[in-house]
Amino acid sequence: MAHRLILFGFLLCTRGTLSMKTLNHVTVRTGGNVTIPCLYDDQYKLNQKYWCEGHLWTLCQIKAHTNKTAKWQVTDYPAKNIFTVQLNNLSASDSGYHWCAVEIGTHANPDDKESLYLTVKTDPDVSVVSSSVTGLEGGNISVQCFYSFGYKTAHKRWCRFKDKICYKEGRTNTSQNSSVQISDDGRESFTVLMTGLTESDSGWYWCSVGDLEVPVQLFVQWDTEKYRTSDNAGSAFPTCENDQTARHDTEDRNGILLLLWIAGPLLLLLMVVLLTWRIKRKHNGALVTQAPDATSMTEGPLCYDTVVFKKGKDHDQDQISTRRPADQDYEVIYSAVKLH
Structure with a gap:
């Protein structure tokens, strides 16, 4: 009976861990920074995400929530079903178990979670030159991963986070016409060369040496110079x-x-x-x-319709004529006036 209770408690505490995905064992230099990716199921896009610290899930302490200001920052990217945890200025006391978690909060369906172990030391056994690299579409990128002498014979791999596909030493062609080549120089470092980059190659990867991991984020951008030349050519x-x-x-x-x-x-x-x-x-x-008014009638030339000439009183007889004699003085009578 006791064994059944222990098994039930174990299943209750670990339920949901198959959905959440993160790294297993990350190494960081003392005083350094690291960003941890946490991949969750599509159904939890709107749920609160958080970062918890503690060896046991039942005793872990929440250190950061999504979009809340704290020592460490949790940022959610629902479109990609991933959230990241930015850990800054780490010290040896930060070493131990940590948890990526999604808040669900019911007894029947407890919070979804996944744990990883973080090792912070002055001289980490695995490290990278840069935790973020950028390449152009169709171009190449190179990542150099360092390891300590004790891991010289350990397996070196380059793994993609979204599907956990890992590439071993040598050259591997991918389905996107790109290729991944891993070469170990035998002097405590190996180089990852990715050629023929495509936009789908963007995302999170990690350098893996034995059981130790260091996350690296890859950004693939458009080659604007290439497209400018292509555009000029039609x-x-x-x-x-x-x-x-x-x-x-x-x-x-x-x-x-x-x-x-x-x-x-x-x-x-x-x-x-x-x-x-x-x-x-x-x-x-x-x-x-x-x-027209009277004033306007006086303007312009006047034309007479009929003109009658009448003799003066000095003549014996009154005589009317339509013609004017040249040598006599006549009184003029106007019959009518027309204005043109």
């Missing part, structure tokens, strides 16, 4: 300059549309005012033509 890949030109063209086009949107109503209003003014002016001119 390739479909755009360059940064073309992107900027297209963006500027779009901004100019938007500016013109905005100007038209503002100026359009103003131009329409101006046209209506001008049209109204012209109609009103034409109407006033018609009124003046139909009813």
